[in-house]
Amino acid sequence: MPALEGIEVTGPRNERYDEILTPEALSLLAALQREFGARRKELLEARVARQERLSAGGTLDFLPETAEVRADESWRVAQPAPGLEDRRVEITGPTDRKMTINALNSGAKVWLADHEDANTPLWDNMIEGQLNLRDALDRKIDFTDPKSGKTYALKPDEELATIVVRPRGWHMEEKHVLVDGEPMSGSLFDFGLYFFHCARRQLEKGKGPYFYLPKMESHLEARLWNDAFNLAQDTLEIPRGTIRATVLIETIPAAFEMEEILFELRDHSAGLNAGRWDYLFSVIKKFRERGSEFVLPERNAITMTAPFMRAYTELLVRTCHKRGAHAIGGMAAFIPSRKDEAVNKIALEKVRADKTRESGDGFDGSWVAHPDLVPICREVFDGVLGDKPNQRDRLREDVKVSAADLLNISATPGDITEAGLRGNIDVALRYLATWLGGSGAVAIHNLMEDAATAEISRSQVWQWIYNGISTKEGEKITKELVERLLDEELAKIRAELGGAYDEPRFNEAVTLFKQVTLADEYSEFLTTPAYVHFP
Secondary structure, three states, X not given: OOOEOOEEEOOOOOOOHHHHOOHHHHHHHHHHHHHHHHHHHXXXXXHHHHHHHHHOOOOOOOOHHHHHHHHOOOOOOOOOOOOOOOOOEEEEEEOOHHHHHHHHHOOOOEEEEEOOOOOOXXXXXXXXXXXXXXXXXXXXOEEEOOOOOOEEEXXXXXXXXXXXXXXXXXXXXXXXXXXXXXXXXXXXXXXXXXXXXXXXXXXXXXXXXEEEXXXXXXXXXXXXXXXXXXXXXXXXXXXXXXXXXXXXXXOHHHHOOHHHHHHHOOOOEEEEEEOHHHHHHHHHHHOOOOOHHHOOOOHHHOOOOOHHHHHHHHHHHHHHHHOOOOEEEEEEOXXXXXXXXXXXXXXXXXXXXXXXXHHHHOOOEEEEOOHHHHHHHHHHHHHHHOOOOOOOOOOOOOOOOOHHHHOOHHHOOOOOOHHHHHHHHHHHHHHHHHHHOOOOOEEEOOEEEOHHHHHHHHHHHXXXXXXXXXXXXXXXXXXXXXXXXXXXXXXXXXXXHHHHOOHHHHHHHHHHHHHHHOOOOOOOOOHHHHHOOOO
């Protein structure tokens, strides 16, 4: 496509793409990028500066410069918008055609339509996802499985989940759209296209354009989103405050700025979510060079009852309900097996216990990754909520969380074993191979894994090497050990998959894994170098 007022689309224009990449939609994208692109870069530079302070021995604390915001008891966020009053069970997943139908039909109250961690930013995924969302709102979507021949279609509107779109984080770019010669923000691209095409469609359904905002690290990043919302609403002549956004508190710096984030978005706020897997990734990343005091046990040993995780989730509920916002719990990633009832029984007991803990702590709802888990999550929250839409009236004034509580990493029980190290390598390789093939939600060992899984896995390995950690069995974790285990785990995967083993894809995965695990310099995000692999 030729440049349109400084806008150039370099991605292929496949069937129906022109319905999304209209001149008017591109003009909104250009306006967003020109207005906010420089601020976005400044905020990303502020992340780097904070990381340098932490690596040099600094710490995190509640901000003295925003103490007045926290002390002011009078302010509240906007009241829940239509379709977001009751959020007792939410389902997450990418925006491919089949998932779009299944998620909307799942019985969940909300569908997180994901352009981020459960997706890969393959150009076709980004544009076809936008088409699928628009088609779903127009009720012009169906799907026939080419293998089984099964046909999928939408239930009546009143039975469908509310769509809440998650754009990419501020760190990601959309390299296929250049504004004044530079790649535009992936966040603004995903948000702008959905808002342009679907905001009025959502409003005609009696709901609004709603968003989940990922990977934020400060209230200033929330302020940037708020300003972007206002520009988009003004441009389309939609009243300010129509948009509602739920922020994922999935970085440890953001945990110290929860109230300020709600304050910045207060006219557009729909609450906060405990994005616990990315939160673990953030803890590892931020303190990766700080020695054994900040080294966590292997991934599968870390539970939500660890002291620092307990402090984080209880503070989130307290903060949200203090300000009239929803508090949404974390992911149940288990995939029910239709072949192994013993596996199901154990896993479902864990899911029930997790959701029981969350509902008892005051959360207003929680996440699942598979439609078969919607009933159990709903049952647990029904038991606490009854006919009430939420429990925002539970103020949790008993919760007192200090900075030391949030940073009490060393009190986390658990070991680092060779099996745990092998598990990190295995899961990262399987996930990366599938991600590079264009799918971001990957079934691995009966769990629905997304990018956070690979981020935790590879970051733990990097941290263990850097800090000279030894396994419980007494072997020091070195680059040489990881390379040996990498070869062994790859051989196991090859043997397991047999003829389905995609050698070129796994070779790419190995190269990428080594790049982000064995290099002396740590890569802030796995998805940034991985994105280079896409045309």
